[in-house]
Amino acid sequence: MSSESIPKIPERPSRTKTVELSPSPGTEAGNAKASSEPSTLVEKPTVPRQRPMLKAKTMTSFESGAASVGLPQVPLQRPIRRSTTEELNNVMDNTSKELEEIENLISKHSARSTCKKKISTASRDGEVISISHNEQGTPLSMKESFTPHPLLPETNRHTEDEDNDETSLSSSLVNLSNDEISKASGSGVCPGKEGVNAVLDHKVEDKGILENDTTPEGIIQPVDVNKNVEDDKSCAQAWTENADSGVKAAKITKLAESSFEELQKHQEEQEKKIFQNPTEEESTTSLNDKAGIENSAEENPQPAISSTSIVAVPANGIKIPSKSKSEQGNNIPMVPQSRPRRNLEASVKKEGSPNVENKPILEEQDPIEVDAEEKHKSPVLPVERPKKHAPPPVPKKPSSRIAAFQEMLQKRQQQDLHNNGTSPATTNSENMMKKATESSTAANTTKADFTNKLNGLFALPGLISPGQLPASLGKKLSLPDADSPGEKEEQSQTKNVSLSTTRRARGPRGRKLPSKVAGVEKIEEDSNSNEIEIFNNWNVYSFPSKEVALEHITSNKQPTILSNEHSEDALSEEVRDIRKGQLKQPSNETSDAVSTIALEEKRENTANAESVPLSPTVGNSETVSEKSLSLSEAIANRDQDDLTEIEEQRMENEMEAELGRQLSGSYEDVDSAVNSAEAPYSPR
Amino acid sequence: MSDAQFDAALDLLRRLNPTKLQENLNNLIELQPNLAQDLLSSVDVPLSIRKDPTDSNREYLCCDYNRDIDSFRSPWSNTYFPELSSEDSQDSPFPSTPLRQVEILANDSFDIYRDLYYEGGISSVYFWDLNEEEFDGHDFAGVVLFKKNQSDHSNWDSIHVFEVTASPSSSDTFNYRVTTTIILHLDKTNYDHDSQMMLSGNLTRQTEKDIGVDMSRPLEIISTSHVANLGSLIEDIESQMRNLLETVYFEKTRDIFHQTKNAAIASSAEETNKDAHAEVIKGLQSL
Numbered sequence A: 001m002s003s004e005s006i007p008k009i010p011e012r013p014s015r016t017k018t019v020e021l022s023p024s025p026g027t028e029a030g031n032a033k034a035s036s037e038p039s040t041l042v043e044k045p046t047v048p049r050q051r052p053m054l055k056a057k058t059m060t061s062f063e064s065g066a067a068s069v070g071l072p073q074v075p076l077q078r079p080i081r082r083s084t085t086e087e088l089n090n091v092m093d094n095t096s097k098e099l100e101e102i103e104n105l106i107s108k109h110s111a112r113s114t115c116k117k118k119i120s121t122a123s124r125d126g127e128v129i130s131i132s133h134n135e136q137g138t139p140l141s142m143k144e145s146f147t148p149h150p151l152l153p154e155t156n157r158h159t160e161d162e163d164n165d166e167t168s169l170s171s172s173l174v175n176l177s178n179d180e181i182s183k184a185s186g187s188g189v190c191p192g193k194e195g196v197n198a199v200l201d202h203k204v205e206d207k208g209i210l211e212n213d214t215t216p217e218g219i220i221q222p223v224d225v226n227k228n229v230e231d232d233k234s235c236a237q238a239w240t241e242n243a244d245s246g247v248k249a250a251k252i253t254k255l256a257e258s259s260f261e262e263l264q265k266h267q268e269e270q271e272k273k274i275f276q277n278p279t280e281e282e283s284t285t286s287l288n289d290k291a292g293i294e295n296s297a298e299e300n301p302q303p304a305i306s307s308t309s310i311v312a313v314p315a316n317g318i319k320i321p322s323k324s325k326s327e328q329g330n331n332i333p334m335v336p337q338s339r340p341r342r343n344l345e346a347s348v349k350k351e352g353s354p355n356v357e358n359k360p361i362l363e364e365q366d367p368i369e370v371d372a373e374e375k376h377k378s379p380v381l382p383v384e385r386p387k388k389h390a391p392p393p394v395p396k397k398p399s400s401r402i403a404a405f406q407e408m409l410q411k412r413q414q415q416d417l418h419n420n421g422t423s424p425a426t427t428n429s430e431n432m433m434k435k436a437t438e439s440s441t442a443a444n445t446t447k448a449d450f451t452n453k454l455n456g457l458f459a460l461p462g463l464i465s466p467g468q469l470p471a472s473l474g475k476k477l478s479l480p481d482a483d484s485p486g487e488k489e490e491q492s493q494t495k496n497v498s499l500s501t502t503r504r505a506r507g508p509r510g511r512k513l514p515s516k517v518a519g520v521e522k523i524e525e526d527s528n529s530n531e532i533e534i535f536n537n538w539n540v541y542s543f544p545s546k547e548v549a550l551e552h553i554t555s556n557k558q559p560t561i562l563s564n565e566h567s568e569d570a571l572s573e574e575v576r577d578i579r580k581g582q583l584k585q586p587s588n589e590t591s592d593a594v595s596t597i598a599l600e601e602k603r604e605n606t607a608n609a610e611s612v613p614l615s616p617t618v619g620n621s622e623t624v625s626e627k628s629l630s631l632s633e634a635i636a637n638r639d640q641d642d643l644t645e646i647e648e649q650r651m652e653n654e655m656e657a658e659l660g661r662q663l664s665g666s667y668e669d670v671d672s673a674v675n676s677a678e679a680p681y682s683p684r
Numbered sequence B: 001m002s003d004a005q006f007d008a009a010l011d012l013l014r015r016l017n018p019t020k021l022q023e024n025l026n027n028l029i030e031l032q033p034n035l036a037q038d039l040l041s042s043v044d045v046p047l048s049i050r051k052d053p054t055d056s057n058r059e060y061l062c063c064d065y066n067r068d069i070d071s072f073r074s075p076w077s078n079t080y081f082p083e084l085s086s087e088d089s090q091d092s093p094f095p096s097t098p099l100r101q102v103e104i105l106a107n108d109s110f111d112i113y114r115d116l117y118y119e120g121g122i123s124s125v126y127f128w129d130l131n132e133e134e135f136d137g138h139d140f141a142g143v144v145l146f147k148k149n150q151s152d153h154s155n156w157d158s159i160h161v162f163e164v165t166a167s168p169s170s171s172d173t174f175n176y177r178v179t180t181t182i183i184l185h186l187d188k189t190n191y192d193h194d195s196q197m198m199l200s201g202n203l204t205r206q207t208e209k210d211i212g213v214d215m216s217r218p219l220e221i222i223s224t225s226h227v228a229n230l231g232s233l234i235e236d237i238e239s240q241m242r243n244l245l246e247t248v249y250f251e252k253t254r255d256i257f258h259q260t261k262n263a264a265i266a267s268s269a270e271e272t273n274k275d276a277h278a279e280v281i282k283g284l285q286s287l
Helices: A002-011 A014-021 A023-042 A046-053 A059-067 A074-084 A086-110 A114-122 A124-146 A153-157 A160-187 A198-212 A216-220 A222-242 A248-275 A277-284 A286-299 A303-331 A342-364 A367-389 A397-416 A424-448 A450-457 A471-477 A485-490 A546-562 A567-584 A590-605 A620-640 A648-664 A667-681 B002-015 B018-031 B033-042 B086-091 B097-117 B219-286
Strands: B048-052 B058-062 B071-073 B122-129 B140-149 B155-166 B173-188 B197-212
Touching (some): A397 B097, A397 B219, B002 B018, B018 B033, B058 B122, B097 B219, B155 B219
């Protein structure tokens, strides 16, 4: 059984073990020596009261704490610290399994040690306490078993002086622990402890004086020394002395303080290392120590010792936390005296439990690491406190993501644009964050002055173009980037431009319009001017009778032929006559026909004679009518005028051809043909 | 003359019912077909959504800048859908190969942006070259589109048309000109027509900014810088315009609403006062 429990023990912090080992060799024998040091330590107790302010940071605090063992109020203050270390506790949760295993072992051994039973039965928190105790207690128990054996090198290293000191310290710690434990166990669960520990009572009594005089040094080395004999004693004393006190709250505080005690212990161990070179070596190699412990256990010729060691394990475990509690209590007397409510106590216990769990982790780790952690932890505690008082601003959910995104962009740009010094994007993103906060506040403030804004924004039409903002609002809504000096250096300027002045980028070239739009035809715009369009709705054709035409021709024939110079004048006169005749006579009378014939003759004489309208209508129809008259004239001339007989035949042929064309509808051609046919007359 | 017509058309559209913007635009184009190209590229209409069959039917946004004829180019596959004929596709505009890479990067980046700020919706980015030469790090343009439908009738359309040109002052400085239009349409349609409420409108702003970019770096880094600059700029503009919408337009709407309500109450109170006065007068007269 002892061998089984031992292997788990080695995992615990080597220093505690080494410390334990160191005192173990001379524990019993060196008790007297230990008593000598306590006296020196006794002088210091005044200091501890002040130290609580400094607390765990300094080793002296531990020492002072030992002197002020009697202060139960300390635990009340501690819960606050525990709560601050919740995060650390959470981190340590992983080690809970190991603790559970240790608890199991302890529970097995608990039957032997009544103290354990009491604590374990106390509550869930009590279990946690027992766990912590067990962890530390196991090495102590091992020490007890090992101490009698000089074979162990580690034990041999311990000098007598050191042993005495350690024992004295341990005794003091035991007393403290007993007091606290008794308080914690105030529930009075363990009445049987006294009977069980009766054998140890005499030892306790012997050390009782020394315990009262305990010094901080004893606390420093604590666990190891005390474990030897005091484990059982502590339980007994605790139950006997403090059974009446029964301070339940003390348990809570103690539990919460357990983790802090461990830290202090580690610091104490470090101090011990400084003073005790041999022990330091041993402590540094925790595994070696454990192995040595195991070896010593194996080497023990007396199996009974091993069994006793097992029994002592729980006892030690109980003592150790009690010691640590006392130390803490000494260290932190200044903490508020107002204890947490009982309802809150449960929560405090819960908080304390993870702290207890933290111990095993520290113990399992290498001593060097443990020391480093202790150093880190001690400063961390004060830092966490302010968080409680004033929690940091809680970033919004999306903003955090956005901030991460912006950071990513910043990094990129910084990498890309490091040559340019400060990248614009970084400043932009920073400004964006500022702006986001400012905008939210600005939004609230702007609500109040909303009406003022409206004066500029919702102006009457024509006052302000839609793309422009009033100067006041423009400043508020303008990008904060422009305000940052960094961007000024970068010549980055942001300005809002009205759409009326500038247009945005055109789309890609080569696009085609959608089919629906492409098929749209332009609706031609008509001018507003009124134009008169003339249509040939009617034509007047007048065919003169043959008699009238012949008379007219004979009368006017000579002048037309002889005087070409006055042909046009005569033509105009003839035209006037004809018009008069048309107005006076119906269109079918021969007079008109005569006039028209005469006109035609004159036109023949004048090569470029223009056609004269016979009717108010304008257009080709007039020419056609004139041409038709010319044909009739030619026919009449043929019948009555002998001069034209010579050309009659040719004229007829030509005219027939022209008539053929005329029938086809091309009046102009007919006209030209007529002109060409009459051309021969001109030379005459 | 065309500029005057164009401005007149814009002014007209600015004053017409925003819910019938597309209809009014088509009517104007019918009146003046030669303005069709300018109007289509200048007037922002609510974005439409299409699916890319070649990319798991992933949705993309459509506007005039990724349109050719009746097809729209997908940013995911760089293909027009519905597919164009071979002849038309040859003439269709596509970004140059290096610019296409930038476009892909921008689409990925703004997709993250959309997820962060919109927590949903759709985003699409389209680039095109301003020069006939291949993209060499400057002189390009594009459009960044965001759309989110809260319901079938309520939409947020954000359209950012940007143009990146080398600044004449220095070779390493680029001028980013972004024209942003936010089309917001809130429609609470109840089947009871009496309780129907609708709020719709658009807001357009143009922003210019000069930002330095190290042109000595490789093209990829330059492109990344451009995308980052555009992202920060658009982020800034969007937040600004959203604040503008919230603090100005919605507050104005509230103001109108409260005035209407209070006016109704005041009128009823006046009536009661008149009645009371009449009764008093009658009482006095009877005396």
